[in-house]
Every structure is written in C-alpha cells, then in structure tokens.
Amino acid sequence: MLKVESLWHYYSRGEEQVAAIQGLSLGISPGEFVVVLGHNGSGKSTLAKHFNALLLPSKGKITVNGLDTADEENLWNIRQQVGMVFQNPDNQLVATVVEEEVAFGPENIGLPPTQIYQRIDEALSMVGMNEYRNYAPHLLSGGQKQRVAIAGIIAMRPKVLVLDEPTAMLDPQGRREVMDTVLKLNQQEGLTVVHITHFMEEALHADRVVVMEQGRVAMQGKPMEVFLQVERLKELSLDVPQMVHLAHLLRQEGLEVPQQIMTVEQMEQWLVNY
Numbered sequence: 001m002l003k004v005e006s007l008w009h010y011y012s013r014g015e016e017q018v019a020a021i022q023g024l025s026l027g028i029s030p031g032e033f034v035v036v037l038g039h040n041g042s043g044k045s046t047l048a049k050h051f052n053a054l055l056l057p058s059k060g061k062i063t064v065n066g067l068d069t070a071d072e073e074n075l076w077n078i079r080q081q082v083g084m085v086f087q088n089p090d091n092q093l094v095a096t097v098v099e100e101e102v103a104f105g106p107e108n109i110g111l112p113p114t115q116i117y118q119r120i121d122e123a124l125s126m127v128g129m130n131e132y133r134n135y136a137p138h139l140l141s142g143g144q145k146q147r148v149a150i151a152g153i154i155a156m157r158p159k160v161l162v163l164d165e166p167t168a169m170l171d172p173q174g175r176r177e178v179m180d181t182v183l184k185l186n187q188q189e190g191l192t193v194v195h196i197t198h199f200m201e202e203a204l205h206a207d208r209v210v211v212m213e214q215g216r217v218a219m220q221g222k223p224m225e226v227f228l229q230v231e232r233l234k235e236l237s238l239d240v241p242q243m244v245h246l247a248h249l250l251r252q253e254g255l256e257v258p259q260q261i262m263t264v265e266q267m268e269q270w271l272v273n274y
C-alpha cells in the first residue's frame with residue numbers, strides 16, 4: 001500500500017541542510033495497522049507528510065498504491081487515498097456545524113447532495129458521532145473533535161489513514177475514544193493505518209511497531225518483540241508500556257512473568273492465578 005525506498009529528506013535551515021530522513025526504507029501492506037514511535041526530532045512527522053505528498057523526496061522514492069508521489073499527475077489521486085489527521089483538532093476543523101465539517105470533502109469533489117448526505121451519515125456513524133451532527137464543533141471535547149476530523153477524512157473513502165500524534169492534546173478519555181475509533185476503522189473497514197504516537201500503550205494493538213531514530217528505522221516488529229527490548233528502547237529515550245515495565249521489574253525480582261504480558265488485563269489475570 002505504501003512503499004518507501006531509500007528516502008532522504010533535507011530541510012534548509014539558513015545555510016544549513018538538515019537531513020530529517022536518512023535513507024529510510026519501509027513497506028506497509030493493505031489493511032496493516034502500523035504504529036510509529038520515536039523521540040522528538042526523529043523524523044516521524046516528516047515521514048508522515050511524505051505519505052500524501054505534502055513533502056516530496058529529496059532523494060529516493062515513495063509510492064502509494066503504486067503511484068509515485070513525485071509525479072504531479074498523481075497528486076489528486078494520492079491525496080484522496082491517504083487521509084491525514086494531525087495533533088491539534090482545533091486547527092483541522094473549519095465549519096460551524098459538525099455535519100458541514102464532514103460534508104466539506106465530498107462537496108469539494110462535486111458529489112450530488114444525496115450522496116453527500118449518505119457519506120455524512122456513514123462517516124459519523126463509523127466514528128460514533130452521529131448524534132452530534134448538528135453541534136458546533138467548539139462545543140465538543142477534544143476526543144470528539146478528533147473523531148469529527150477523522151469522519152471528515154473517512155467521508156472521502158480513503159484507503160490509508162495517517163495520524164500524526166492525534167491523541168497528544170487529549171485527556172485519557174479522549175485518547176481512548178480516538179484509539180477505539182481508529183482500531184475499529186482498521187479491523188472492520190480494513191483501512192490501512194499509520195499511527196504516530198508517544199504513548200506506548202497505543203502501540204499494543206498494532207500489527208507492527210516501527211521505532212525511528214535520526215530519520216531511520218531503528219527497530220521494528222510485533223509490539224511484544226519490540227517492547228521486550230527494554231534496554232534498547234531506553235537507549236532510544238523511549239519508555240515501554242506500564243505493564244511491560246512492571247513485568248520486567250518482577251522478572252528482576254525472580255518472578256517468572258510470561259513474555260506475552262503487555263496489558264493491565266493480562267497482568268491481572270496472570271496475578272490472580274499466580
């Protein structure tokens with residue numbers, strides 16, 4: 001679905017050239033749920049912007065469903081296939097009513113009103129916001145706003161959803177709402193998801209975790225494979241999910257905690273039977 005081949009990205013900072021992405025290669029399959037981790041400045045947002053041609057490669061190549069992002073003729077098609085959600089919900093919402101917000105994209109591509117209406121219905125249902133369709137977005141919580149932003153993208157029927165720290169400004173409740181929504185879109189609608197976050201717990205349900213450092217892939221694998229490398233993650237200035245950390249400490253105390261324990265529920269169950 002997404003193919004990154006030896007990508008380099010340079011930003012100009014005065015006289016200086018900053019290499020934000022340094023020869024990164026990565027493939028993401030249709031329907032995959034990939035979580036991207038990495039400390040500040042590791043190049044996550046730069047990579048995200050390459051997925052829908054907001055940025056173009058300085059060197060190397062990116063294709064979306066076989067379409068080269070550097071080819072201007074593909075731009076419209078790529079933008080339609082890859083939807084982006086950013087950190088600040090307030091910067092993404094432009095309309096005064098929720099349903100107008102979701103209608104914006106479909107109207108822009110000239111769909112007839114009946115189809116627009118259908119898409120609003122469908123998109124708001126998918127994010128669980130149908131009952132708020134006549135609300136003013138500024139009256140919603142952060143989590144609800146992000147769900148509306150996601151609905152606005154879903155209404156365009158993309159194949160890929162790229163989310164750049166969509167939960168960073170939300171409270172725990174809002175984070176849960178957004179994560180549940182994204183997981184559902186992946187599992188039920190088969191949407192390919194690239195989710196960038198600094199909350200380790202959000203990586204637990206991913207098909208694959210990709211850890212970035214200095215514009216390269218430092219580690220990748222199933223969540224368990226990545227999170228069990230506690231020392232390596234520390235070197236990369238990253239935490240591990242709470243329960244992985246607890247299991248690590250308990251093992252140091254001599255308890256034989258099974259390796260697959262990553263969530264509170266799993267830990268609870270194991271302890272109850274211990």
Ligand code: ADP
Nearest residue numbers: 011012013018020039040041042043044045046
């Ligand atoms: P992350 O999202 O992982 O925090 P970014 O992709 O935002 O990382 O940034 C990667 C590197 O590129 C950092 O060193 C950052 O300072 C630099 N950078 C990002 N955006 C710009 C820009 N517009 N101009 C110059 N340098 C930038």
Ligand code: MG
Nearest residue numbers: 044045046164
């Ligand atoms: Mg970023």
